[in-house]
Amino acid sequence: MMSPSVALHDRVFRAYLCLLVAVLAGAGAVLALLRFVFRKKLGAVWSTYRSWLIMGPLAALAIYAGRAPFIIAVMLVAVMACSEFAYAAELIRDRWMTGVVYGGIVLVCLGSLASASAEPAIVPASVIALILLVPILRNRAQGELQRMSLGVLGFFYLGWMFGHLGFLANRPNAYGYVCFILLATELNDVAAFTFGKILGRHPLRSEISPRKTWEGALGALALSLLLPWLLHFSFPFFGPWQLLLTGLIVGVGGQLGDLSISLIKRDLGTKDMGLSIPGHGGILDRIDSLIFTAPLFMHMATYYYPDR
Helix, strand or coil, X not given: CCCHHHHHHCHHHHHHHHHHHHHHHXXXXXXXXXXXXXXXXXXXXXXXXXXXXXXXXXXXXXHHHCHXXXXXXXXXXXXXXXXXXXXXXXXXXXXXXXXHHHXXXXXXHHHHHHCCCCCCCHHHHHHXXXXXXXXXXXXCCCCHHHHHHHHHHHHHHHHHHCCHHHHHHHCCCHHHHHHHHHHHHHHHHHHHHHHHXXXXXXXXXXXXXXXXXXXXXXXXXXXXXXXXXXXXHHCCCCCHHHHHHHXXXXXXXXXXXXXXXXXXXXXXXXXXXXXXXXXXXXXXXXXXXXXXXXXXXXXXXXXXXXXX
């Protein structure tokens, strides 16, 4: 069970803490070398890095604080991301529908806190049923299909799928699972950006995200397939097949999450969901890759190792 006293003595958590410090320090050294020695113009990269200097320690603190604080932190991030989505999609104009979606996200959190099982399965069906019930209770029909669809999408993406990150805290191997999926998913994003900048020639999905390339996607996939082997101490009971599946989930799932939010932004005609994180955009822009990786990874691990 995750708790501050356990975290201090858990070798996996301590290893990831050292890894976080090393990655942030190494990235800072590389950026400083490029800027001050090779006189490269880094533009917004400095802002992005400074944001990581805050986000990385905050994530580590949430994990260190224990099971309940971590699940609550996931809920708060989901609510803030949902708020960005609601404003961008203009769902915020319907306070009843938005309130039900927010309430559903809170219910997912409460269900996870109350139950030691992997996930409170009754919650998504109940929340979606309530979303569909809102226009009936208000006796409205005009334009309600769009609002219901946006409500279901917002809850399912951010309350339920992203909420699986909190469900991982209920697993016996919580530190290994949570720390790995957070680090690996973010490294997958960084690798896609880096390989795309250096080698990118062919657009991955030009109508959805013009800057993403096949070269960036394949480079990120290659790194993601390698990471489970390099970080095998996170789940030493995983066999070769599970390590391969983990790499595919991160490498493919992370990019599907990114593309799915890019599709929504493209249709809404906005570049970023928000401006709350310098160099990253909004909170939803930062967590979009976890929307797919968290549930896929959790269900894969639960299927093969239900007691770990």
